[in-house]
Amino acid sequence: MNQFEFEHVYQRVTKQTGIGYKISPSAIKSLTDPSKLNKENMFNKMYKFLPILAWLPKYKWKENLKYDIIGGFTNGIMLLPQGMAYASLAGVEPIYGVYSSFFSSLIYMFFGTSQHISVGTFAVASMMTGAVRYRLIPDSLQNGTIQDDCKNYPKLDLGYEVTPLMLTSALTLGVGLVQVSYIKFIC
Structure with a gap:
């Protein structure tokens, strides 16, 4: 069981995750099911692979x-x-x-x-x-x-x-x- 599955099963869904991008409960379900590829899932995976895409636009x-x-x-x-x-x-x-x-x-x-x-x-x-x-x-x-x-x-x-x-x-x-x-x- 990974973090997304844990939060989905125990009804704990945070508005902000790890490196600063928002994730919805439907995206958590789609992240746990690899057969579902949607736009939000792809962006979350891209932000996780290249964190600079998440923090560089917000850099002060x-x-x-x-x-x-x-x-x-x-x-x-x-x-x-x-x-x-x-x-x-x-x-x-x-x-x-x-x-x-x-x-x-x-x-x-x-x-x-x-x-x-x-x-x-x-x-x-x-x-x-x-x-x-x-x-x-x-x-x-x-x-x-x-x-x-x-x-x-x-x-x-x-x-x-x-x-x-x-x-x-x-x-x-x-x-x-x-x-x-x-x-x-x-x-």
């Missing part, structure tokens, strides 16, 4: 824009060096950490709903990615020291040279596909 430009710009600069000042450091932990060039910090924040703007969140790279995932990278594509020097423990692992041989960027990109894509398929399976 004169009141909030200057504070959002200050918050964006503050967040950028923190995320740029942090992304560069975490890219070094992952074993790729620091510029790719800047890219990941920028694009993750940009994509979250369209699909996220929290106003108070800092999106970007983090240390644990970077260290795990770096461990895979140095295990499959070992360097003779890592952080200025010779790595003797990497010679026990087999080298990655696909018939062509695999760069660290190719490996980390494939790893990132694989993890993302697993997460999306898990979300689709659960929801």
Whole structure:
């Protein structure tokens, strides 16, 4: 039983839901029945998938824009060096950490709903990615020291040279596909 079914069964219907759009009792019934596709149901699903469509028309430009710009600069000042450091932990060039910090924040703007969140790279995932990278594509020097423990692992041989960027990109894509398929399976 999901939230819409619960509210319909127990006669509790709110006028305002999650991200600011109105929903009627008839729409709740149509949302629980997937065979019914009507205009209101499609708009509710679209607003749920892209929350920016719900909050952007209601944004108070004169009141909030200057504070959002200050918050964006503050967040950028923190995320740029942090992304560069975490890219070094992952074993790729620091510029790719800047890219990941920028694009993750940009994509979250369209699909996220929290106003108070800092999106970007983090240390644990970077260290795990770096461990895979140095295990499959070992360097003779890592952080200025010779790595003797990497010679026990087999080298990655696909018939062509695999760069660290190719490996980390494939790893990132694989993890993302697993997460999306898990979300689709659960929801």
